[in-house]
Amino acid sequence: MTLTRFVTKSAFRNKRRSILTVLSITFSLLLLTLMMTVWRTFYIDTFSAESAQRLITRHRVSLTESMPSFYRAKIRTIPGVVAVAPNNWFGGIYKDDKPENMFAQFGTDPDEILKIYTDFKIPADQVLAWQRDRAGAIVDVDLAKKYGWKLGDRIVFKGTIYPVDLELTIRGIYAGPEPTNSVYFNQTYVEEAVPFAKGRVGTFSILADSPGSVPKVASAVDDTFRNSPEPTKTESEKAFQLSFINSIGNVKAFILSICFAVLFATLLVSATTMAMSIRERTREVAVLKTLGFTRQSVLKLYIGEAVLVALTGGALGCLLAIGLVSALAHAPGMSFFFSGMKVAPPTLLLSIFVAGMVGFLSAIFPAYHAAKIDIVEGLRHIG
Amino acid sequence: MAIPISYNIRNLKLRKGLTIMTALGIALTVTTAVFLMALLAGLNKAFKSSGDPINVLVMRKGSTAELSGGFDGNLFPTLKTLPGIAKDPQGEPIASAEWVVVVVLPRKDGTGEVNVSVRGLMPAGLTLRPGAKLIEGRWFTPGQREVVVGNSIHNRFSGANVGDTLDFAKGQWKVVGVFDSGGTAYDSEIWGDVNQIATDFDRQGGYGSAYLRATDAIAADALKHRVSDDQRLKLEGTLETEYYEKQTSSGGAIKFIGTFVAIIMAIGSSFAAMNTMYAAVAYRSREIATLRIIGFSRPSILTSFVIEALLLSLLGAIVGIVLILPFNGMSTGIGNSLTFSETVFSLHLTWAVGLAAVGFALIMGLLGGFAPAWHAARQDILTSLRA
Numbered sequence: 001m002t003l004t005r006f007v008t009k010s011a012f013r014n015k016r017r018s019i020l021t022v023l024s025i026t027f028s029l030l031l032l033t034l035m036m037t038v039w040r041t042f043y044i045d046t047f048s049a050e051s052a053q054r055l056i057t058r059h060r061v062s063l064t065e066s067m068p069s070f071y072r073a074k075i076r077t078i079p080g081v082v083a084v085a086p087n088n089w090f091g092g093i094y095k096d097d098k099p100e101n102m103f104a105q106f107g108t109d110p111d112e113i114l115k116i117y118t119d120f121k122i123p124a125d126q127v128l129a130w131q132r133d134r135a136g137a138i139v140d141v142d143l144a145k146k147y148g149w150k151l152g153d154r155i156v157f158k159g160t161i162y163p164v165d166l167e168l169t170i171r172g173i174y175a176g177p178e179p180t181n182s183v184y185f186n187q188t189y190v191e192e193a194v195p196f197a198k199g200r201v202g203t204f205s206i207l208a209d210s211p212g213s214v215p216k217v218a219s220a221v222d223d224t225f226r227n228s229p230e231p232t233k234t235e236s237e238k239a240f241q242l243s244f245i246n247s248i249g250n251v252k253a254f255i256l257s258i259c260f261a262v263l264f265a266t267l268l269v270s271a272t273t274m275a276m277s278i279r280e281r282t283r284e285v286a287v288l289k290t291l292g293f294t295r296q297s298v299l300k301l302y303i304g305e306a307v308l309v310a311l312t313g314g315a316l317g318c319l320l321a322i323g324l325v326s327a328l329a330h331a332p333g334m335s336f337f338f339s340g341m342k343v344a345p346p347t348l349l350l351s352i353f354v355a356g357m358v359g360f361l362s363a364i365f366p367a368y369h370a371a372k373i374d375i376v377e378g379l380r381h382i383g
Numbered sequence: 384m385a386i387p388i389s390y391n392i393r394n395l396k397l398r399k400g401l402t403i404m405t406a407l408g409i410a411l412t413v414t415t416a417v418f419l420m421a422l423l424a425g426l427n428k429a430f431k432s433s434g435d436p437i438n439v440l441v442m443r444k445g446s447t448a449e450l451s452g453g454f455d456g457n458l459f460p461t462l463k464t465l466p467g468i469a470k471d472p473q474g475e476p477i478a479s480a481e482w483v484v485v486v487v488l489p490r491k492d493g494t495g496e497v498n499v500s501v502r503g504l505m506p507a508g509l510t511l512r513p514g515a516k517l518i519e520g521r522w523f524t525p526g527q528r529e530v531v532v533g534n535s536i537h538n539r540f541s542g543a544n545v546g547d548t549l550d551f552a553k554g555q556w557k558v559v560g561v562f563d564s565g566g567t568a569y570d571s572e573i574w575g576d577v578n579q580i581a582t583d584f585d586r587q588g589g590y591g592s593a594y595l596r597a598t599d600a601i602a603a604d605a606l607k608h609r610v611s612d613d614q615r616l617k618l619e620g621t622l623e624t625e626y627y628e629k630q631t632s633s634g635g636a637i638k639f640i641g642t643f644v645a646i647i648m649a650i651g652s653s654f655a656a657m658n659t660m661y662a663a664v665a666y667r668s669r670e671i672a673t674l675r676i677i678g679f680s681r682p683s684i685l686t687s688f689v690i691e692a693l694l695l696s697l698l699g700a701i702v703g704i705v706l707i708l709p710f711n712g713m714s715t716g717i718g719n720s721l722t723f724s725e726t727v728f729s730l731h732l733t734w735a736v737g738l739a740a741v742g743f744a745l746i747m748g749l750l751g752g753f754a755p756a757w758h759a760a761r762q763d764i765l766t767s768l769r770a
Contacts, residue, residue, distance in 0.1 A: 020658040027651035031644060061552060062485040062498055064450055065584070097447065160447045196453070229553070243496075258415060258644055265411040265648065269655040272404040276662050 003301070011305040014277065018309055021273040025313025025355065026320065028266040033321035033351045035255050035262075037343050042242070042251065050119040050177070052211040056240040057204040057221055060231040066200035067230055075204060078220045080213040085112040086201040088187050092157025092166060103143060104180075105157055105166070107187030110136075116207040119177045126151070126172030136171035137185040144173045155183075164193040206234070263354070270362035274306045278366040285370045286378025298371040306363030307356050314355025318348050385683050386674065391691040394663065395698075402695060405659040409699025409744055412648040414706045417732070417740045419641030421707065422715075425731035426637070430630050433567035434623035437469075437603045438511055441593040441610050444619045449483040449592040456480070456589045458616055465609055467602040468595050471510060479508030480590040482580050486551040486573075491541045497716065499536060501551070501573045503580030504594075511596040515569055520545040520560030525576045531560035533570040535714065535727035549573070552583035568627060571716070571727045594623070630726075649747050656751025660692050664759040671759050672767035685760040692752020693745055700744035704737055 012018045057075065059065035066088075075084045088107035095101045110131045114120060122138065130136045139149060149155065149170055157166040168185050191198045208217045218234040225232045235243075278285075288298055322343045329341050395402045441462060443454045459480045468476040482503040487496045502508075509515070509522060519537075523529035532543045542548065548555040556575065564570050581587050595610075597603035603622060610620030664671070671684060714729040 016661060017658055020654045020661070024651045024654035024658070027647050027654070031647045031651075060487075061584075062487050064485045093447075158445065160445055163443065163445060257418075261411050261415045262648065265408050265652065265655075268404050268408040268411070269651070269658075272401060272408070272655065273658060275404075276401065276658075 007301060007304040007308060010281075010301070011308045017273060017277065021269065021309055022313040022316065024269045025266055025310055025358070026316040028262050028269070029314045029317025029351055029355055030320045030324065031262050032259060032266075032354065033318055033343060033347060034325065035259050036347045036350060037321070037325055037341060039252075039255050040344055040347055041341050049211070050117075051237050053208050053214065054116060054237040055206040055208060055214055055218055055221075055234055056237055057206060057232050057234040058202070058240075060233045063203070065230075066202050067204075067232065069199050069201045071201065071225065071232070072204060074224055075206060075221055078217060078224065080208050080210075080217045080220070082207040082209050083112055083115045084204050084206045085109045085116055086187060086203075087113075087205055088190065088197075088200075088202045089161070090157060090159070090166065090185075090190065091161045092159055094155065094157055103140075104182040106182060106184050107190050108184050110184075110186055113184060113205070116205045117176070118207075120174045121176075122172050122174035130171035133169060133171055134186050135166075135168055135189055137168040137183050138172035138174050139170055139183045140180050141173050141175040142179045143181055143183065144170070149173075157183075162190055162194045162197055164190065166190070263358070266358050267362055270306065270310055270358050271365075273309075274302070274363045275366045277305075278302055278363075278370045282370065282373065282378050282381040285373060286375045286381070289375050289378070295371045299367050302367035302370060303360055303363045306367075307359035310355045310359025310362070311352065314352050314358075317355070318343070318351050321351075322348075386679055386687040388690060388694075391687060391694055394667070394691060395694060398663070398666075401659055401662065402698070405656055406695055406699040406702060408655050409652050409696050409747055410702035410706060412645070412652040412747065413700050413703025413740050413744050415648055416641075416645040416743050417704060417707045417736060418710065418730070419637065419645060420736045420739055421711070421730045421732045422728075423638055423641065424733050424736050425714075425728040428731050429566060429568055429570075429726060429728035430627045431624075432565065433569060433627040434625075435512070435514070435596075436600055436622060436624050437597045438623040439595045439597060439603055439606050439610065439620045440623050440626050441595060441618050441620050442591075444611075444617050446619070449481070450485065453586075453589055453591055454618060456587075458618065459590060459593060461616065462593055462595065462610070462618075465595070465606060467597050467606040467609070469598045471507070475507070477507050477511050477596040478593060479505040479511060479577075480593045481505070481508060481577055482584070482586055482591040484552075484580060484584050484586075488536075488540045488543075488549070488551070491539055497540075499540070499573060500571065501530070501575065501580060503575055503577035505577055507596075508574075508577075508594060511594055512564070512569065514567065515562045515564040518561050518563045520558075523559055523575055526579070527576065528554070528556050528579055529559045530556045530573050530575040531562050532558055533572050533574075534561060534563040535570040535716075536573055537561045538714070539716070539727060552580075554583070566729065568630070568726050595620075645743070649743065653747050653750040656692060656696065656747060657754060659695070660688065660752050660755035661758070663691065664688065664755045668759075668762060668767040671762055672764045675764050676768075681760040685756045688756030688759050689749065689752050692756065693748045696744040696748025696751070697741065699747075700741045703744070704732075704740055707732065 057067075057071075059067050069086060072084055072086060075081055085108055090105040090107055092105050093101075094103070110127075114122065114127060126138070130138050137155070139155075143149070151170055151173065153170045155168050155170065157168070159165055166185065166189060168183070168189075206217065206221070208214050214236050218236070221234040222232055285298055288301075289295075293301075325341055325343050440449070442449060446453075459478075463476045463478045468478060471477055484501050484503075485498050486501050488499050489496050506525060517531070518534065520531070523531055530549065532549075537543045542550075543558060543561075545558055545560060547558045549558060550556075562569075562574070577590070578587075581590075595606060597606045607620035607622060610616065610618055674684060675681075710730050711732040712729050714727055716727045
């Protein structure tokens with residue numbers, strides 16, 4: 001019998017206990033992996049190469065204020081700007097005002113918006129059809145799937161900000177690099193129906209000539225309008241999106257505290273099990289030592305055993321997390337939080353490492369205690 | 384005959400280390416669950432207690448939030464003449480036309496900028512919000528660039544003390560007072576004169592919303608319908624309480640994630656509790672057999688072990704609630720999808736939350752304790768005695 005086999009055998013000698021411990025660790029690590037994935041997606045992941053080249057300009061005061069549309073021509077003249085298009089949040093109601101039926105509708109310029117969002121995949125003939133129809137719209141592929149929309153379908157949005165109901169015809173279906181849950185239509189529709197919407201723009205999307213020139217363009221845009229009555233704030237697309245996540249609350253502290261609670265709980269569970277299991281085998285340790293096992297090798301045996309159990313739980317937890325994340329990413333209604341989320345390999349490695357550490361830390365004290373015992377005392381020990 | 388509970392308590396005491404570790408594991412799960420429940424309770428409190436049942440909020444038809452409103456200023460005098468509106472001592476109807484705008488302020492702790500609602504109101508707007516009490520300084524003077532700030536704003540943002548100036552829109556505003564509205568959504572707002580705000584945000588000639596104070600609850604309901612049914616106005620009335628109730632949905636994300644996290648943690652803890660209870664049963668198998676011989680029945684053994692598991696989880700629940708106590712009242716902000724700004728609310732540990740936590744822990748204990756207890760009750764007496 002090799003040493004590895006001995007460790008494996010003794011790790012699962014009490015099957016029920018080992019399975020329960022593994023399961024307990026599995027669920028904890030599942031949660032931990034999930035939380036780390038959320039963290040990674042929000043704060044570490046860089047967006048696509050195309051996204052790194054984009055900027056968003058908004059009114060300095062807040063996102064809810066609009067800017068004059070002539071800003072667009074001025075932004076266009078700034079060196080480093082390749083294209084610029086307006087985005088107007090329509091905030092319309094589709095069907096009813098239930099949260100699951102909430103998605104974004106943007107009024108824009110069909111001639112230029114797709115030159116900025118170069119990563120949207122859409123057939124050229126559909127783009128042409130959209131540009132020709134003033135009451136046309138292009139819709140996100142996931143949204144089209146959810147509502148069963150097809151090309152040529154009519155969709156109606158009840159206005160909340162603007163006193164007009166939009167009646168749009170779907171001219172194109174696009175697929176972004178990640179689900180956008182958005183509908184784009186021609187802004188002139190709203191401008192012609194609502195006088196106060198004329199000449200006002202919510203945000204501008206800008207494409208810079210390279211990711212490197214993004215900071216330069218951002219400050220150049222803001223400098224242009226610094227002393228006007230309506231100054232702007234320009235930031236990279238990622239920074240802009242992060243400001244939405246931060247508005248949910250202090251997400252970072254929230255995730256961190258959950259992670260710590262889970263980690264500590266896992267450590268407790270694992271330590272309890274190891275303490276139980278090692279104490280039961282006091283006599284066995286004495287026998288091992290009689291046979292010539294050194295204190296160190298006894299220590300190694302027990303720690304190896306705990307690490308094995310924890311790693312099994314960790315691996316199962318990671319597998320479950322992968323499944324759960326992909327289920328959540330495609331679940332309807334969850335799209336805002338989990339869209340495009342994937343468990344990254346480094347996150348998995350970290351989870352497995354954490355599981356191993358939990359096993360190690362939980363076994364070190366009871367194992368040390370066991371390895372230290374006096375042979376005669378140990379042999380006399382009654383379970 | 385039932386086995387006395389003191390037997391279980393003594394057993395838990397005997398194996399102190401194991402009991403404490405398992406209870407702590409349950410406690411951590413309970414703490415997480417209580418934290419999330421208290422957060423939601425605080426959020427509900429901030430929105431549910433906001434709004435007065437006799438105030439009618441008037442917005443343009445189709446608007447879902449004060450921010451997305453906007454109606455002709457000439458309609459306001461017509462609104463004021465509607466029957467059912469309470470009168471002040473001078474005989475003037477208590478009605479206030481208002482604007483709500485959003486500005487960006489830097490956080491005190493330097494962790495970035497936050498959207499904050501600024502409300503422009505008429506002097507009557509203060510009369511119809513008796514819940515808002517001045518705690519420092521004085522109210523703003525109409526026609527001046529003066530503002531009063533809600534208590535949460537005062538605590539969370541720099542430059543929001545009496546005598547300071549806030550910089551937004553077209554210039555500086557003097558902070559002349561701090562008000563407290565008892566933890567409602569108003570505490571996250573800045574109030575100033577409606578005309579000053581309208582000028583600064585280029586919104587003269589109209590109003591975003593109007594508030595009418597009805598004489599009583601029945602009049603409020605009638606007034607609400609009168610506004611909505613008047614074809615000339617193209618406006619819609621809602622009770623202020625209904626309006627705020629709708630905003631509690633901004634806690635949806637926390638609710639979903641909270642439930643999700645709590646359930647997964649509970650599953651993990653149940654397995655751990657099960658482990659402990661199985662160990663307890665294995666350790667005492669001879670004892671159990673003896674009890675059976677003395678005459679205790681299988682059901683009483685089963686009950687006894689389930690009770691022991693429940694006691695263990697109850698201990699966990701108590702520790703868990705105690706762990707969360709220092710955080711009670713701690714405040715945090717949440718983005719509101721209707722107002723585009725941050726509403727501050729505090730962690731609110733209510734009796735309901737405490738009871739729910741205990742229930743939650745007991746379910747964990749039951750899940751973890753039943754199988755081992757069943758196992759204990761089914762043990763063969765002779766085999767156990769020989770072990």
